[in-house]
Amino acid sequence: MTQPLLKTHELVKDYVIGGETVHAVNNVSLSIARGEFVAIMGASGSGKSTFMNMIGCLDVPTSGTLLLDGTDTKLLSSDELADIRNQKIGFVFQQFNLLARTSALDNVAVPLIYAGLGYAERRARAKAKLEALGLGERLENTPAKLSGGQQQRVAIARALVTDPLMLLADEPTGALDTQTSLDIMSIFQGLNDDGITMVVVTHEPDIAEYAARRIVFRDGIVIEDEAVKSRRRAAVQ
Numbered sequence: 001m002t003q004p005l006l007k008t009h010e011l012v013k014d015y016v017i018g019g020e021t022v023h024a025v026n027n028v029s030l031s032i033a034r035g036e037f038v039a040i041m042g043a044s045g046s047g048k049s050t051f052m053n054m055i056g057c058l059d060v061p062t063s064g065t066l067l068l069d070g071t072d073t074k075l076l077s078s079d080e081l082a083d084i085r086n087q088k089i090g091f092v093f094q095q096f097n098l099l100a101r102t103s104a105l106d107n108v109a110v111p112l113i114y115a116g117l118g119y120a121e122r123r124a125r126a127k128a129k130l131e132a133l134g135l136g137e138r139l140e141n142t143p144a145k146l147s148g149g150q151q152q153r154v155a156i157a158r159a160l161v162t163d164p165l166m167l168l169a170d171e172p173t174g175a176l177d178t179q180t181s182l183d184i185m186s187i188f189q190g191l192n193d194d195g196i197t198m199v200v201v202t203h204e205p206d207i208a209e210y211a212a213r214r215i216v217f218r219d220g221i222v223i224e225d226e227a228v229k230s231r232r233r234a235a236v237q
Helices: 048-055 078-088 104-114 119-132 148-160 178-193
Strands: 006-017 020-032 037-041 063-068 089-093 166-170 197-201 213-218 221-227
Touching: 006 048, 020 048, 020 221, 037 048, 037 178, 048 063, 048 166, 048 197, 078 089, 078 104, 089 148, 104 119, 104 148, 119 148, 148 166, 148 178, 166 178, 178 197
Parallel strands: 037 197, 037 213, 089 166, 166 197
Antiparallel strands: 006 020, 006 063, 213 221
């Protein structure tokens, strides 16, 4: 049997607020296979973003086990976790998180600085990712000269430039109009068709329908975990 890309066992994340312990994620055990497309849903405060931060190695569990590509993350140092984030995980966020005074090309190349690549190779790889996403004529544009959809494509190119195993997207369509949101989901489906594991955090049921599996959080626990019955397919961009 193929080893899952991600596996959690009784994963817990607690916060102490006003002297009380809040179980943001409470004993969550699940697996995500290589090449899956998963939507994680839930209301604000349900634990979905906390869970994403842990599987993205941005935060550490209070207890439980998280295996990423066969590695037990609790055994890793902060530097080793940073290496995993850089090498195996790409991140896409609602507000794009681009450097405002930096060109699209240099924004995409940033993760490769931390990977230790030289200047010419960084720019060549960044250029290739942007061209693949239809932004070959926008390489030198700063974010202010790009539309919201173009900025999100730059952010996706940046997430992909290290050739990660998994892409984590936190409300990636939250700041976009309906058509642009569909364009982004079509890109995600195309990437998934190419073998990239996709995990999208969203509160929008129609966006979740582009995934193949839906996991719903409430009060820190998983209350639903099922295949998407009527999956939507977008025209790949």
